[in-house]
Amino acid sequence: MAERFDPWPEGIQPNMPIAGYPNTFSHTPSAPLIQRPATRTERTAPARLSQKLLCGDDNLAVIAPGRMAQGQLIHISGRVLDEDGRGVPHAVVELWQANAGGRYRHPIDTRDAPLDPDFIGNGRVLTDAAGRYGFFTIRPGAYPVPVPQTWWRPPHVHFSVLGPASLSRLVTQMYFPGDPLNDLDRILQSVPDAAARARLVAAMVPPVEVGLGWLAYRFDIGLRGRAATPELP
Amino acid sequence: MLPSSEHTIGPFFPQSFFREGDNDLRRITAEAAPSIRGETITIHGVVLKADGVACVNMVLEAWQADAAGRFNHEADPEAHLADPDFLGWGRAWTDAEGRYAFTTLLPGGYAEGNHTRAPHINLSIMGAGLMRIARTTLFFPQGNNTADPVFALVPAPLQGRLVAQPDGPGRYRFDIILHGGAETPFFQD
Numbered sequence: 001m002a003e004r005f006d007p008w009p010e011g012i013q014p015n016m017p018i019a020g021y022p023n024t025f026s027h028t029p030s031a032p033l034i035q036r037p038a039t040r041t042e043r044t045a046p047a048r049l050s051q052k053l054l055c056g057d058d059n060l061a062v063i064a065p066g067r068m069a070q071g072q073l074i075h076i077s078g079r080v081l082d083e084d085g086r087g088v089p090h091a092v093v094e095l096w097q098a099n100a101g102g103r104y105r106h107p108i109d110t111r112d113a114p115l116d117p118d119f120i121g122n123g124r125v126l127t128d129a130a131g132r133y134g135f136f137t138i139r140p141g142a143y144p145v146p147v148p149q150t151w152w153r154p155p156h157v158h159f160s161v162l163g164p165a166s167l168s169r170l171v172t173q174m175y176f177p178g179d180p181l182n183d184l185d186r187i188l189q190s191v192p193d194a195a196a197r198a199r200l201v202a203a204m205v206p207p208v209e210v211g212l213g214w215l216a217y218r219f220d221i222g223l224r225g226r227a228a229t230p231e232l233p
Numbered sequence: 234m235l236p237s238s239e240h241t242i243g244p245f246f247p248q249s250f251f252r253e254g255d256n257d258l259r260r261i262t263a264e265a266a267p268s269i270r271g272e273t274i275t276i277h278g279v280v281l282k283a284d285g286v287a288c289v290n291m292v293l294e295a296w297q298a299d300a301a302g303r304f305n306h307e308a309d310p311e312a313h314l315a316d317p318d319f320l321g322w323g324r325a326w327t328d329a330e331g332r333y334a335f336t337t338l339l340p341g342g343y344a345e346g347n348h349t350r351a352p353h354i355n356l357s358i359m360g361a362g363l364m365r366i367a368r369t370t371l372f373f374p375q376g377n378n379t380a381d382p383v384f385a386l387v388p389a390p391l392q393g394r395l396v397a398q399p400d401g402p403g404r405y406r407f408d409i410i411l412h413g414g415a416e417t418p419f420f421q422d
Contacts, residue, residue, distance in 0.1 A: 004422070014364045023362030027411050028285040029419045034386050036368075036420035041296065041355050044306035046322035050263045052255070096247045106247065108290055122247040122285050158246075165295045165308075167422035171359055171366060190364065232367045 005038045005167060005224060006083065011193030018186050020147055020202050042167040049092050049162055055126040060095075060119065060137035065129065069101030069119035071138030072215040076202065079131040080161055081227035083168075087131020093221075094160040095135050098231065102141030111143065121211070122203075140183055154181035161221055168223035173232040176217070177199045190211040191230045199229050235310030246326070246360070248294050258295060261318060262325035265277035268272030268318035270302025276371065276397065278408040279331040280358060285414065287331025291360035294408075295323045295335050298354065327360075342376065350382065351376035358409060368420045371407050372396050387418045394418060 017024035036042065045054070061069050076095070080088040098104050098121065103113040107120050119138065127133045139153045157174040175182050182188055182201065191197045205216035222228040252263055260269035267273070274394040276295070280288040298304055325333040340352045351372055358367040370383055374397050378384045384392060394417055396406035410417050 008421070016364045018364070021362075022283075024364060025412075026286070027288070027360075027362030029367060029416060030412055031416055031418065033419050033421035034372075036383055036422055038346075038422060039350055039383065040304060040309055041298065041350065041353065042422050044304040045296065045307045046320055047305050047318075049322060050262070052320060052322070053250075054252075079336065092263065093275065095251065096250075104247075106398065120247070120249065122249060124250070160246075164306075166357075167354060169294070169357060169366060187364075233359070233361065233364055 005043070005165070006226075007035075008228070009226050012191065012196045012228055014187070014190035014230060014232065015192060016190065016200060018190050020149055020186050021145065035067050038167055043165050045164055045166040045169070050090070053092055053162075054090060055124050057123045058125045058135050060097075060123050060135060062136070063118045063120060063125070063144060067118045068116065069099070069138045070116045071119070074139050075134060075136050075210070075214050075216040076157065076219055077134035077216070078219040078221060080127050080133065080163065080221045080229070081131060081220055083165075083223070085227065087127070088163050088223065089129045089131055091127045091131070091161055091163040092124065092129060093133045094122070094124045095137070095157055096158045097137065097140040098143060099179060100138055101140050104141035107193070113141075113143065125146075139175065139176065139215075145163050151184055151186055152177045152181050154185050159221060161223065163223055170221065170223050170229065171231060171233065172221065172229050173200060174219045177204055187232055191232075194231055196230050199227070201233065241271065246290070251324065251326060256323045256333075256334060258297065258321055258323040259319060261320045266291045268299075268316050268338060270316045273336065275334060275336055275340050275372065275404045276354065276407055277332065277334040277400075277404070278406050280327050280333065280363070280409045281331060286328055287329075289326045289329055289331060290398060291331070291333075293325045293327070293333050293335075293357055294357045294359075295337065296355045297337065299342040300338045300341050300344060302307070302318065302350075303305075304345035310341050331366060339373070348382040349377070349380055351381040353381070353383070356409070358411070359367045359369050361410070365413060367409075368422065369408065369409065369417050370395060370420065373405070374399060383420070391418050
């Protein structure tokens with residue numbers, strides 16, 4: 001069955017640039033994007049990319065035996081879905097996030113918040129035959145955006161998905177349900193369509209289904225189509 | 234001080250995602266010998282934002298056909314003839330001066346429908362300040378670019394911005410200007 005690549009529906013992609021986020025003014029192309037036909041280069045992507053990008057690092061919460069990260073233990077799982085809602089097998093899913101104090105282990109993050117020696121904050125897995133992925137990690141902290149009208153990034157987790165077509169390459173963010181900062185997040189609120197925004201917020205799995213070890217969240221990622229997950233940096 | 238640099242906000246695409254050789258499209262694994270079925274070339278340049286300021290820590294991904302214009306992918310009817318030792322994909326990131334580099338093989342063109350794709354490399358740029366992936370296509374000065382169906386969509390005065398410049402034997406320079414000035418044309422798929 002041939003893959004379909006419909007145009008992006010209205011309201012899914014973020015409005016740019018974003019007031020209060022100065023970098024979006026200096027980085028966003030000013031000319032309109034040129035609609036490109038889906039030729040073979042766009043419809044393809046590397047086969048067996050997992051040989052190049054090593055997968056299987058699905059536990060961010062345990063850095064080594066007996067060394068556990070600070071923070072609330074959580075599990076995030078879901079499916080990567082294509083334009084028709086079918087699971088995408090063997091997609092590379094990358095995740096990265098701040099630590100429980102809201103700081104990234106990255107030389108560019110010089111904020112005065114604690115680094116956790118037992119938390120690095122990134123992982124990479126391959127989806128299974130049904131398109132499922134999962135990570136053990138900790139709930140990230142919020143962090144402030146240092147602009148005159150300060151706003152805070154809510155706890156969020158970055159996802160990068162490399163699937164079977166380079167035109168459906170996706171980088172996005174997952175939010176946590178019920179966080180009061182979500183409604184104030186200029187990045188989340190840049191997505192015009194409310195239903196599309198809701199697709200960026202994970203669902204909590206009822207604890208009775210999970211047990212004692214961790215809180216669990218479900219986050220499905222749509223690569224294209226009407227139910228696509230919006231792109232977010 | 235009004236913060237304007239990258240350290241105001243994520244994403245902090247982790248440096249530990251990168252490994253030696255990720256920016257070498259000729260290798261199917263980090264350890265594999267590079268494919269030699271084609272002409273090895275280096276693509277390099279800078280990523281700049283408004284006012285010509287270098288973009289630090291931007292992530293670039295490259296995707297292209299092999300030297301004969303084939304993809305090792307089910308969407309290519311000649312996938313079985315594709316170079317098995319060539320990945321065609323690579324990831325690079327910019328340094329403090331905004332510089333990036335890829336090593337690859339000169340891609341081949343291919344026929345598709347009534348058109349012929351000239352040799353090209355699709356580049357995706359990601360990083361702080363870019364709300365969506367910036368997607369562009371690099372063409373080569375020796376290619377029959379004017380017949381290419383993607384190149385033809387670009388307004389004629391801007392087409393030259395998509396053509397990499399020869400920069401010594403086997404080297405091409407391709408600067409990416411995200412905003413303002415000689416802004417690079419970007420595409421939506």
